Amino acid sequence: MVSKSRVTILVKACPQPSRKHNETVCCAGLNYLGAWQRLYPIRFRQLANEQAFRRWSVLEFNYSKPINDSRSESCRVHEESIELVGDVTSKQKRENLVNPVVVASEIEAASKGNSLALIRPENVSLTWRKRSDSELAEARKAFEQQAKQSSMFDKDLDIIEPCPFEFKMQFSDGDGKTRNKKCSDWETSAAYFNLSRKFDEQKALEHLQTTYCDEYVRTGLVFALGNMAKRPQTWQLLGIFPTARSGQTMLEL
Numbered sequence: 001m002v003s004k005s006r007v008t009i010l011v012k013a014c015p016q017p018s019r020k021h022n023e024t025v026c027c028a029g030l031n032y033l034g035a036w037q038r039l040y041p042i043r044f045r046q047l048a049n050e051q052a053f054r055r056w057s058v059l060e061f062n063y064s065k066p067i068n069d070s071r072s073e074s075c076r077v078h079e080e081s082i083e084l085v086g087d088v089t090s091k092q093k094r095e096n097l098v099n100p101v102v103v104a105s106e107i108e109a110a111s112k113g114n115s116l117a118l119i120r121p122e123n124v125s126l127t128w129r130k131r132s133d134s135e136l137a138e139a140r141k142a143f144e145q146q147a148k149q150s151s152m153f154d155k156d157l158d159i160i161e162p163c164p165f166e167f168k169m170q171f172s173d174g175d176g177k178t179r180n181k182k183c184s185d186w187e188t189s190a191a192y193f194n195l196s197r198k199f200d201e202q203k204a205l206e207h208l209q210t211t212y213c214d215e216y217v218r219t220g221l222v223f224a225l226g227n228m229a230k231r232p233q234t235w236q237l238l239g240i241f242p243t244a245r246s247g248q249t250m251l252e253l
Contacts, residue, residue, distance in 0.1 A: 002062050005075070007031050007039070008088055008097060009057045010118070011224045011239045013184045025186065026238065028073070028116055028226065029059075034101055036073040036116040038226070040066065043079065055187065055241060056094065058086040069229050071115040095246035098222060104174025106225050106235040115227045117235075120245075121171035123178075124217060126209045128165045136162050163189040165205070169212070169237055171223070181225075181237040188240060212240060220244040 011028040027039040039061070053059055061082045063075035088094055102118045103109050109117035131139075139162035167183040191211070195204035212221070224239030 002064055002078070003075075004060065004062050005031055005037060006058065006060045006085070007037050009053055009055055009059060010098075010241070011116075011226065012053075012055060012186050013238050026184075026226070028224070028238070030097060030101065034097070036101075036114065038071065038074040038116060039063075039077045040069070040074060041079070042077060053082075053084050055239070056088045057084055058088065059083065060085050071227075071229060071232075072113060073116050074229075091244065092246070094243050098243045099246050102222070105177065106173070106227070107175050107177070109225070110227070110232075115232065117225045119173055119223050119225060121169070121173060121179075121221060121223050123170075123172045124213050124221060125170045126212050127168045127170065128205060129168075130165055131162070136164065161193075163192060165192060167192075167208075169223070169240070181235075183237050183240065185224075185237065185239050216240070216242040 007029040008031075009027060009029040011026065013026040025042050027042045028036060029039070031037055039059075059082055062078040064078070066074050066076040088097065098118060102120055103112075105119060106117055109115075140160075143160045143162075167188055168180055169183055170178065170180045172178050188208070192204060192208055195207050198204070199207060219242035222239075222241055222243050223237060224241075225235050226238045227233070227235045
């Protein structure tokens with residue numbers, strides 16, 4: 001059965017090669033009822049220009065129940081039906097959307113049967129590790145092989161240049177647990193590349209650290225977490241963004 005939904009995007013993870021769907025991006029957001037929906041498969045770089053979206057974009061699309069994913073929030077998007085219908089630009093509306101669904105931790109989310117969660121972390125620090133030449137070469141090769149497998153109907157894509165750093169966030173959640181999670185947020189990698197065009201390597205990293213650990217914390221830092229279909233006990237950090245706390249809970253889209 002085909003259904004229709006309207007979702008505000010909050011998660012857009014880094015592209016991953018996929019044997020079945022070519023290059024895909026894990027995306028998720030909240031519908032007009034404030035419920036999570038995971039959009040898959042999204043071949044983001046194959047979308048038409050008028051379909052391209054980012055965090056806070058509002059999408060309408062048709063979807064079906066996935067066959068191999070039992071997570072309640074997951075839906076199989078009919079890619080051709082994606083329509084970008086707006087953006088949530090008001091800070092107040094962003095607060096009204098996010099704050100009612102914030103939970104203490106991934107443990108609380110899992111106890112409710114959820115596989116996606118928004119939390120407000122404490123004691124946040126950003127660390128990084130420079131990836132080796134062999135790691136970067138392997139990542140490039142995976143995207144090159146993926147490009148060769150594209151259909152004649154797909155757009156020709158530039159090979160993605162993998163980020164030279166692996167980023168991790170250490171933080172405490174609302175259950176008092178200390179976590180250390182690899183960052184899979186596409187915007188984090190994009191932010192590093194943008195900064196590296198203006199600054200040297202160390203300065204770019206320090207700027208990113210200041211943005212996340214100082215500026216975003218002052219504004220009201222939010223992490224988007226999601227578990228893995230095959231390993232539901234493993235939760236990943238999929239999104240990092242600022243949204244202020246608010247006493248209001250009315251949803252406005």
